[in-house]
Amino acid sequence: MKKLSFLFLLLLSVSPVFAQGSEAVTMDDALQSNGKIYVVVSIIGIVFVGLALYLFSIDRRIKKIEKEK
Template sequence: MIKKIILSLTFILALIINISAQPMNSASGLEQTMVSGGKIYVAIAVLSVILVGIFFYLFSIDAKLRKLEDKAKQD
């Protein structure tokens, strides 16, 4: 479980770094980054939120399934 949380956190971190590593204007900040490149980063942010959300949801389902498996083994 902890392994998974760390894994997903690194995933998010990688995403954030990926976004922020893009060339920025001197007056940086969220607004500048997002609007640059014809607002393409808005689309990227939206897609990342959906992916991260679905990954977390699937992880939680996986965790529940594991509990069921443990129970099945005990029986």
């Protein structure tokens, strides 16, 4: 049963590779040619860092509350 479920998951992970066509995506070419791709990547990075800091602060607060109890 484990082998069958592993095979099924493996087949599902490979299927998105075949879903991509041969046509080029123009949005990333336009962003890269204008230099705006760096702005997009930096904003995504800032959002991830902000979320990580928020989660770490919540974790510290929860640990503090657990120690009090």
